[in-house]
Amino acid sequence: MKIIDLEEKYNGLYFMCLEDWSDEMKEAGDHKELWYNKMKDKGLGVKIAVTDDDKVVGMIQYVPIEHSTAEGKNLYIIKCIWVHGYKEGVGNFQKKGIGKLLIKAAEDDVRSKGAKGLVAWGLSIPVFMRASWFKKQGYVKVDKLNMSVLLWKPFSDDAIAPKWIKQRKKPKKIPGNVSVTSFINGWCPAQNIVFERAKRAASEFGDIVVFTEVDTFNRETFLEWGIADALYIDEKQIRTGPPPSYEDIRKKIAKRVKKLN
Ligand SMILES: CC(C)(COP(=O)(O)OP(=O)(O)OC[C@H]1O[C@@H](n2cnc3c(N)ncnc32)[C@H](O)[C@@H]1OP(=O)(O)O)[C@@H](O)C(=O)NCCC(=O)NCCS
Incomplete structure (x- = not known):
C-alpha cells in the first residue's frame, strides 16, 4: 500500500470517487473534471491510496480554505476523505488504517506548504462523513451549522480558528411558474x-x-x-x-x- 499524489492515469477514477462500477456515477456529467481543471492550479491537493497490485482504494482532497464554504486564514480544508467501502469494484478497504495514512499525508503536505492548520468537516450523526472520526484523529470542534460540524487541527499557536459561512438568502417563488x-x-x-x-x-x-x-x-x-x-x-x-x-x-x-x- 502506498499513498501518492494523484497521477493522471487515475484521474478518471478520481472524478467518480473511485466508483467506476457505479451506474449512478455515470449521471454525474463532467462537472468534477471541470472543477479539477480549475482547482489544480489553486492549491488543490489530492492523495490516493494504491495497493501493491495497483488498485486505488482511498482518496483525500483538500483545498485552501478560501475556496470552501468556511472562512479562515492560512488554513487548508479537507473537502472529503473516502476509503472505498462497497463490496462492488475494488471492495471494502475501510478500517484497515488507510484513512489514517491519508489524513497524515494531507497534514504533512499542507504543513510543508506553510499552512497554520488543517480543517475538516463531518456530520454529528453517525452516517456519511462522521465528525467523530476526525475527533479520533486529533481534530477539535470549532463551529457547527445544523448537523455539519467544523473541526480543525492547528499547527501553530497563532492559528485563527475557522468558521462556517452561513446561508444569506434563498430562492424566491416565481408567480405562475x-x-x-x-x-x-x-x-x-x-x-x-x-x-x-x-x-x-x-x-x-x-x-x-x-x-x-x-x-x-x-x-x-x-x-x-x-x-x-x-x-x-x-x-x-x-x-x-x-x-x-x-x-x-x-x-x-x-x-x-x-x-x-
Ligand atoms: C472515515 C474513513 C475515511 C476512515 O478510514 P478507514 O481507513 O476506514 O479508517 P482507519 O482504519 O484509518 O481508522 C482509524 C481509526 O479510526 C477508527 N474508526 C474507523 N471508522 C470509524 C468511525 N466511523 N467512527 C469513529 N472511529 C472510526 C478506527 O477504529 C481506527 O482507530 P485506532 O486509531 O484506534 O486504530 C472511512 O471509513 C470512510 O471513507 N468512511 C466513509 C466516509 C465518507 O462517507 N466519506 C465521504 C465521501 S464524500
Missing part, C-alpha cells in the same frame, strides 16, 4: 448527480417550470447566497444527501405544477 433552482460548485459527484437529475426532470414540464443553475464556483455568487450545493423547488429545499432519485425529483416538481392548475 414552478422554479427549480440548483446550486452547483462541481467538486462533489453526488451533488453533480442531483444537479443533472433536477435539470433533466425540470425540462420535462416545458415553460411552466423555470430551471435556474447557480454556479457557486464563482466566489462572489457563493458569497451572495451562502449556499454551495443545494436544490430548491420554489422556496423549499430538497434534501440531497444521499442524492434523491430522478423519479423522486420529478414527482416533487409534478406536485407543484399540479397545484398551479
